[in-house]
Amino acid sequence: MRSLRDNLAISAGKATAIGHFNVSDLVGLNAVAAAARRLGLPVLIGTSEGERAFIGVRQAAAVVRSIRDEYDFPIFLNGDHTHSLAKAEEAARAGYDMIGFDGSTLAFEENVRQTKQAVEAIKSINADIVVEGELGYIGSGSEIHDTVPESSLIFTRPDEAREFAEAAGVDVLAPAVGNMHGLLATMVRGEARKHLDIERIAQIKAATGMPPTLHGGSGTDDDDFRRAIEAGMTIVHISTELRLAWRRGLEAALAAEPDNLVPYQLFRKASEAMEEVVAKRLKLFNPL
Numbered sequence: 441m442r443s444l445r446d447n448l449a450i451s452a453g454k455a456t457a458i459g460h461f462n463v464s465d466l467v468g469l470n471a472v473a474a475a476a477r478r479l480g481l482p483v484l485i486g487t488s489e490g491e492r493a494f495i496g497v498r499q500a501a502a503v504v505r506s507i508r509d510e511y512d513f514p515i516f517l518n519g520d521h522t523h524s525l526a527k528a529e530e531a532a533r534a535g536y537d538m539i540g541f542d543g544s545t546l547a548f549e550e551n552v553r554q555t556k557q558a559v560e561a562i563k564s565i566n567a568d569i570v571v572e573g574e575l576g577y578i579g580s581g582s583e584i585h586d587t588v589p590e591s592s593l594i595f596t597r598p599d600e601a602r603e604f605a606e607a608a609g610v611d612v613l614a615p616a617v618g619n620m621h622g623l624l625a626t627m628v629r630g631e632a633r634k635h636l637d638i639e640r641i642a643q644i645k646a647a648t649g650m651p652p653t654l655h656g657g658s659g660t661d662d663d664d665f666r667r668a669i670e671a672g673m674t675i676v677h678i679s680t681e682l683r684l685a686w687r688r689g690l691e692a693a694l695a696a697e698p699d700n701l702v703p704y705q706l707f708r709k710a711s712e713a714m715e716e717v718v719a720k721r722l723k724l725f726n727p728l
């Protein structure tokens with residue numbers, strides 16, 4: 441079984457991206473795994489601090505490892521948006537393959553200091569863990585917003601990305617390049633799409649010499665996704681689209697069968713809706 445690091449190098453070489461999908465429970469986790477296995481593509485399961493507290497930090501790691509072992513399949517687990525050293529160490533000890541340390545709301549120097557401290561602590565627990573740093577704020581909350589958070593309009597500069605990556609010692613970097621967490625109501629209605637600064641992505645990759653990660657991918661224009669991946673994006677995060685599919689699938693199931701009390705039958709529609717989103721995005725991120 442190739443490691444996550446090897447899979448990232450292969451993706452970077454082929455100008456494809458590994459899809460990263462956030463889940464809150466086993467229904468979501470199995471839906472992501474099923475879509476990726478069906479397509480034979482590597483995949484990252486993301487759990488934020490809230491999501492992993494709900495599933496169980498060690499339980500999420502155990503489930504992902506069990507799927508990887510049982511099916512000899514490249515599925516990996518990321519501790520997404522980890523804000524504290526204690527949570528980073530907890531995920532590293534639980535067996536996470538990747539940890540995204542998020543100091544993006546901090547001042548530059550403090551972000552470097554805390555991220556570097558996390559990198560050193562994580563690597564001392566397991567040197568194979570891939571550590572991501574974040575530079576540039578893209579809003580918080582994988583939910584539906586009325587307006588674009590103003591601070592997310594400031595994009596990451598290639599020179600500061602290089603300084604940050606070198607000083608903090610991260611393996612991958614998540615910049616702000618037009619991406620945003622969550623979806624605007626206009627995007628949910630299909631009236632608007634997110635657009636990315638493709639030139640800047642290429643410049644950040646060249647400046648740092650490491651694969652950039654795209655957070656807040658939900659609602660991005662398909663062609664922007666293709667060009668961003670050609671320009672070097674190696675991990676692409678999708679969360680809100682999956683949450684929307686879950687909610688709509690579950691609502692449809694509950695409305696269609698008001699007397700049904702069987703969770704696994706009702707959850708099936710939510711699961712199928714999520715699997716469809718994951719498959720569609722994975723195909724786009726991995727052109728033949």
Ligand SMILES: [Zn+2]
Binds near residue numbers: 521621656677
């Ligand atoms: Zn994110």
